[in-house]
Amino acid sequence: MWRKPKHVEFLWDVLVLAMTSFGGVQVHIALFLKKLVKEKGYLTEDELFEIQALCSFLPGPTSTQMITAIGYKRGGANLAYVTLIAWISPAVFVMTLAAFGMTYLRNRDIIQFVTPVGIGLILQAGWIMAQKFLRAPMYILIFLFTVAIGLYIQSPFIFPVLLLIGGLISSLNFKDFPRQNKHKMIIPWANFHLFWGFLVFLAVLGHFTDYYPIRIFENFYRNGSLVFGGGQVLVPVLFTEFVEFKHLIREDDFLTGMTLSQTLPGPVFALTSYLGVLLMKDYGTIGELAGSVIGALGIFLPGTFLIFFVYRIWGQLKQYRFIRASLPGIQSVSVGLTIVAVYAFIHPMIIQANLIGFGIVVVTFLVAQMTKLPPIALFVIALLAGIIVS
Template sequence: MKRPKHLNFLWDVFVLAATSFGGPQVHWALFLRRLVHEKQYLTEDELFEIQALCSVLPGPTSTQMITAIGLKRGGASLAYMTLLLWITPAVFIMTLAAYGMTYLRNRDLVQFVLPVGVGLILQAGWLMARKVIKSWMYVWILVFTIAVGILFATPYVFPLVLVLGGIISSFNFREFPRQNKHKMIIPWANFHLFWGVFVFLVLLGETTDYFPFHLLENFYRNGSLVFGGGQVLAPVLYTEFVDFKGLIRPDDYLTGMALSQSLPGPIFALTSYLGVLLMKDYGIFGQLAGSVIGALGIFLPGTFLIFFVFRIWGQLKQYRFIRASLAGIQAASVGLTGVAVYTFVYPMIQKGDGVSIALVIFTFLVAQTERVPAIALFSAALLAGYVLS
């Protein structure tokens, strides 16, 4: 019997979904290893292009990356299957976690997960830096990004430094060969879908008191406006649902946040957990609907955007300054990885948490050998947390 087309690719996507711990910076390194070096579904340069492209878009970066890879290999149908397989394990586990909150209140279980994750982020940043930092100009972009990211700790800085890095490196356009230019044909459908759904949900939220509609609008809005990945989304949603609206208990939220960062796949799956808790007054099936609302609301806008941008990317590359800008965006991405490491490590230093700092360094050194998979490191961290708790 003939093997279904793209089955091997979808299997690799599922394996990554079940084993990719550590957030978007680590996901990038794992995509590089499995999809490029081992399976050769695309080249390093193609992956770097996709990473740079997704970095300047709002929404879940690693989800947009792997969806774009599916789109590149097999069109829209494969892209949607890729998206579904990528998010399903994390969404499923976060939904079950929300149903079982009474068993998850002891956050000591995940006390060692964060240092392991930070060590893997550091290793992924180091790996990317070795590949994209090719001259002093990119070193200065990297250093500038780290400095700005630390001094102005706000999510709105992220897209600005990425765009600025791209603008600076675009002045190197003379290093790139000319291409024959063709008239650009822009398929606007997905962009219109992106903003059309946004406006529809806002208007729906203003004209109805039905809570599930408000919930869908909240998640879609955050998926449309948040740059920087799950580490940025988590505090934004905490401010909205815990501090401002008081709909979720702080300890319940922090438990879900810690759990989402200890699971494989996209950290944005936290919204499925929140959807279940927010729909607690609607019964068991209403809570299940809350999980679906959380996943749809947070992942759809980024999917619409990457479908739109990726389809015009081939046309944009005919301009030399666009191609030249990619290296600057990549250098700024490495800088933002450094900012993420600083954000997590600085509180450890303030508290004098030598164990966590040592674990970050140990994880980084072990990951450098590429002999121990990330899932083994995270499993050991969870086991240690369980034993000591």
């Protein structure tokens, strides 16, 4: 009797998420919670938020690192790599096609109702997290402090600082956590050495060979190694480097790709595939396709190397009480940052008096909270409504 290969269902669910997860990392986390935790039970809520807290400290695409870590948890390194490919492939494919001329997709009217749906799902995820983590005065104060600072200092570079502060404050409660038998830590340094070693190797190789594909690979890898805060931070960094400083890409071409990357499901970091094609336009079709691969590998590899390194030692780190005690504080900060993200999205609606958009946010929150309607259905309805209206 034929038996379905192991992990096929999980990989299919990842692929479905990759094709339906509009709206950036906050929406991705909400959908991971609904699909992978509540519907399929691949991991628990605690495990998901633990992975989120861990990935929040690392540079690179947070949602991509999260889904890769989930794959690693379920099936080791091999499944993690396949999970990564399943997650990034749809967005990379569409962005590559877009660079070859599918610019008509820049019609934002089609997705005008998708963003409010995404905001509603973010709000619902924040509500679930708040109920779970804000159960003591200390954590409520950390949450309020995060919201206040996040709204006052509107820079993504403050996020890792807030996570660190929240973790440090919360770690003072270490005496409330039971002791565990400590074992000598065994740290597999290979992936960490791959992370920084590859960066140095590419920089040196690009300098001495001056080979153009190597140099742009190094550019993408360097940005993937240093950017905290997700796609909203990566975009201006890449714009400064490739448009304003090196003049390798025209401004209107870059903005077209940026618009597409923010309207498609999956990781916003897939923008680099589009840019890779444009950067290799003088190398023919094969060169342009290679540029797409260079852009994707360059931006996603650093975060993958890091999450493989950190996740492998995470189980050992948790034997220390102050590490376990820091997690509720980090998670309280995550709740605060979620509310900051909701405000950032809703603020333009308030300025523009967009009552329809605001109403969609509220309806989406209530539907997600009170029914079992899958998020994909909400996104499909929003897309169809946008197509009809546009």
